Amino acid sequence: MVFQKSLEYRFNGYQVPATARRARSTRRRAKFQRRVEDNQICAFELLATIAGKLLQEKENPTMTIDTSSEKDQSGSVKECQNANKLFKAELSDEGSCDNKCFSLLSSQTNNPNCCLSEFPNPEIDVYSGIASIVTSSNSLERVVADKLVDGKSQDGMENVTSNAKLDSTGYAEVSCCKLDGDTSEVKDELHKFQNVPIESGTEMCCFEDPLDENPTALINLDDNVKLSGYNDGIPCSSFSKGCGNVPVVSRDDDEKFSGCSNPCTKTKSFRPITSVGDRVRKTLASKYSKVAQESKVHSNNDGDFKPTFHIKKYCYKRQRSQMNIPLKKRKLFNCSSVSNSNKFIRSGGIYHSPENDMSHYTSGSSPGRMRKDHGIDSLERCQHSALQCGGSHVKLRIRSFRVPELFIEIPETATIGSLKRTVLDAVTAILGGGLRVGVSLQGKKVRDDSKTLIQTGISLDSHLGSLGFTLEPNSSPSLLHLCAAHSSHVPSAEIPQSPIRPAIHQRVQGSLDMLPDHQVTNFGNFVVNDHDSTPSPINTSVDKSRTDSKALDTVPEMGEDELAMVPVLQKSKRSEIVQRRIRRPFSVEEVEALVHAVEKLGTGRWRDVKVCAFDNAKHRTYVDLKDKWKTLVHTARISPQQRRGEQVPQQLLNRVLIAHAYWSQQQNQETNTTL
DNA sequence: GTTAGGG
DNA sequence: CCCTAAC
Numbered sequence: 144m145v146f147q148k149s150l151e152y153r154f155n156g157y158q159v160p161a162t163a164r165r166a167r168s169t170r171r172r173a174k175f176q177r178r179v180e181d182n183q184i185c186a187f188e189l190l191a192t193i194a195g196k197l198l199q200e201k202e203n204p205t206m207t208i209d210t211s212s213e214k215d216q217s218g219s220v221k222e223c224q225n226a227n228k229l230f231k232a233e234l235s236d237e238g239s240c241d242n243k244c245f246s247l248l249s250s251q252t253n254n255p256n257c258c259l260s261e262f263p264n265p266e267i268d269v270y271s272g273i274a275s276i277v278t279s280s281n282s283l284e285r286v287v288a289d290k291l292v293d294g295k296s297q298d299g300m301e302n303v304t305s306n307a308k309l310d311s312t313g314y315a316e317v318s319c320c321k322l323d324g325d326t327s328e329v330k331d332e333l334h335k336f337q338n339v340p341i342e343s344g345t346e347m348c349c350f351e352d353p354l355d356e357n358p359t360a361l362i363n364l365d366d367n368v369k370l371s372g373y374n375d376g377i378p379c380s381s382f383s384k385g386c387g388n389v390p391v392v393s394r395d396d397d398e399k400f401s402g403c404s405n406p407c408t409k410t411k412s413f414r415p416i417t418s419v420g421d422r423v424r425k426t427l428a429s430k431y432s433k434v435a436q437e438s439k440v441h442s443n444n445d446g447d448f449k450p451t452f453h454i455k456k457y458c459y460k461r462q463r464s465q466m467n468i469p470l471k472k473r474k475l476f477n478c479s480s481v482s483n484s485n486k487f488i489r490s491g492g493i494y495h496s497p498e499n500d501m502s503h504y505t506s507g508s509s510p511g512r513m514r515k516d517h518g519i520d521s522l523e524r525c526q527h528s529a530l531q532c533g534g535s536h537v538k539l540r541i542r543s544f545r546v547p548e549l550f551i552e553i554p555e556t557a558t559i560g561s562l563k564r565t566v567l568d569a570v571t572a573i574l575g576g577g578l579r580v581g582v583s584l585q586g587k588k589v590r591d592d593s594k595t596l597i598q599t600g601i602s603l604d605s606h607l608g609s610l611g612f613t614l615e616p617n618s619s620p621s622l623l624h625l626c627a628a629h630s631s632h633v634p635s636a637e638i639p640q641s642p643i644r645p646a647i648h649q650r651v652q653g654s655l656d657m658l659p660d661h662q663v664t665n666f667g668n669f670v671v672n673d674h675d676s677t678p679s680p681i682n683t684s685v686d687k688s689r690t691d692s693k694a695l696d697t698v699p700e701m702g703e704d705e706l707a708m709v710p711v712l713q714k715s716k717r718s719e720i721v722q723r724r725i726r727r728p729f730s731v732e733e734v735e736a737l738v739h740a741v742e743k744l745g746t747g748r749w750r751d752v753k754v755c756a757f758d759n760a761k762h763r764t765y766v767d768l769k770d771k772w773k774t775l776v777h778t779a780r781i782s783p784q785q786r787r788g789e790q791v792p793q794q795l796l797n798r799v800l801i802a803h804a805y806w807s808q809q810q811n812q813e814t815n816t817t818l
Numbered sequence: 819g820t821t822a823g824g825g
Numbered sequence: 826c827c828c829t830a831a832c
Contacts, residue, residue, distance in 0.1 A: 724826065750820060769821075770826070821832075 727762060729771050734791050737768055738775070738798050745806040746772065775799045 729737070740756035749765035749772075757763040778786055779796035 726826070747821070749822095765820075766822095767826075769823095773823085819832100822830090824829090825827080 724762075728788055731789065731791060731795070733757075733760075733763070734771070734775065734795055737771060738795055738802065741772060741806070742798065742802045745809060746803065747806070747810065772799075772803075776803050779803075 736756040737752065740752040744751050744755060749769040752768050753763065753765035757768060775791070775796065776799055778791060779799045783790075783793070
């Protein structure tokens with residue numbers, strides 16, 4: 144069975160949630176939190192997009208989660224500098240050919256400088272980050288170390304690396320959890336990455352704009368289609384085979400570690416973490432891998448697809464303070480897998496929620512919950528290495544990106560796979576929403592979008608190293624200008640497509656409505672249409688600054704895992720579209736009309752009230768009227784000092800009380816008579 | 819599609 | 826205003 148998918152990616156705005164008013168009410172706070180969540184989702188989406196792009200570019204993508212808590216900085220620089228080598232080594236060691244890695248680093252520190260090349264600040268915490276999220280629990284690491292690794296650990300801390308591998312088919316075939324105690328220098332270096340890297344196979348670059356107060360994500364764009372770096376020389380073909388030989392632990396399933404799973408208590412303890420990663424792995428790896436494969440297959444057919452510009456990595460930086468994920472969100476993360484597990488995901492999509500990875504703990508008792516107050520803060524150092532390319536085009540590459548802190552709460556009994564997925568989700572959440580891209584040059588923001596690259600000083604001859612991209616919340620209603628800027632500045636730049644959002648939708652359904660959708664479009668909308676899918680409505684309303692289409696082949700018969708990997712599109716689409724209506728306070732006149740109508744018609748006949756008194760007010764639904772009456776009654780019962788907003792004449796409120804009492808009485812009588 | 823209520 | 830259960 145073959146079906147085509149059209150992938151659509153949109154770069155939407157990102158709106159920073161308004162600051163929550165001071166504890167006005169739990170409700171307001173909750174709303175605010177939801178908005179924050181939405182933003183996080185946006186961020187996550189972005190990440191997913193990137194990851195997806197990476198995966199699309201090459202097959203056999205691998206995602207690695209390294210949970211080492213080691214914070215030795217000495218290795219960081221080295222690692223970054225030698226990222227390619229390191230990864231390469233790692234990959235080869237594992238027998239996998241990961242072409243792409245994308246690493247999420249969580250860090251608790253805000254490192255203003257991240258330049259791979261220079262690493263002015265050796266203390267980059269980039270690496271510490273995930274640790275906080277993923278490994279904040281030492282137990283996990285310890286357990287892993289004890290159980291999975293045999294041996295050597297640095298400072299007693301081990302690194303757990305899990306890789307999601309894609310076989311030639313493009314599906315995630317094997318996932319490996321590896322724990323090594325620094326058998327090699329290279330590995331050590333890798334371990335230092337405390338994050339979930341999705342390797343793109345290139346050096347890492349970090350760029351941050353110290354001057355910028357707003358937390359932003361730094362992005363390096365690479366329009367170089369081909370993956371550079373360590374990938375070269377590693378035969379992909381060997382990849383699948385190599386997996387089998389992987390020294391470490393391999394799992395077939397999210398839930399289980401076939402290889403290393405030791406039902407020991409210790410293992411259990413760290414389990415939760417693992418499962419998360421799994422999800423990430425699956426989601427990204429399989430989805431993207433599939434996409435990659437598909438795209439690969441059909442790339443020829445699709446004229447629209449332009450491989451010319453790819454975003455390798457994003458550097459996402461945000462202040463930790465902003466990234467607190469509300470409890471609700473955390474909850475969502477936990478439950479998401481479960482809830483999703485049963486949900487079918489459209490084949491067209493990328494995200495697929497597979498098994499109930501989390502089910503075991505969701506069901507109830509989650510004895511131990513790991514919570515990271517500062518979630519994934521993945522920072523990354525990104526160096527944007529700008530490469531020269533032919534013609535007058537400037538090639539840019541995104542080396543890495545950083546994800547701000549997240550809240551992750553997962554039961555200790557969760558599997559590593561669950562952990563991975565959770566992390567992925569969290570990241571997705573962060574990147575999922577609308578974001579805007581900023582361009583920085585030599586540490587300064589380039590705000591004039593109208594300037595050309597050359598005018599700005601970005602040219603083949605310039606130091607592209609000082610060029611950076613930032614992802615920042617978009618407060619503006621539309622990102623169009625951003626997009627435009629993007630295209631104008633970086634002609635070849637292409638925003639990756641990512642299907643991740645859908646996954647989020649399911650989980651965070653409640654939050655989605657909070658998104659200022661129209662004002663902000665989603666950063667990465669990924670739309671996939673397969674043969675039987677209907678055109679997505681979502682897209683129409685949003686501007687598409689960039690769209691890629693690809694015809695993709697999908698393997699007809701997929702195991703559950705594969706299915707699980709399929710993205711959920713339909714739902715997401717819907718969610719995307721749904722926008723919360725703007726608040727339109729009732730005027731005194733409207734209240735008057737409402738009161739009058741209710742006096743006449745009574746409560747419980749809201750449709751009639753609507754027709755009678757608000758028939759011409761299309762924005763007032765009968766539900767609105769009902770709600771307003773509810774609030775009116777409440778307002779009338781409270782003291783005037785407690786009332787807010789436009790003051791409703793007390794006389795009117797009195798009528799409200801009278802009418803309410805009258806009709807309530809009527810209602811009671813009716814019920815009594817019937818009885 | 820409406821209602822009723824909780825959020 | 827949103828979301829949903831219950832009609």
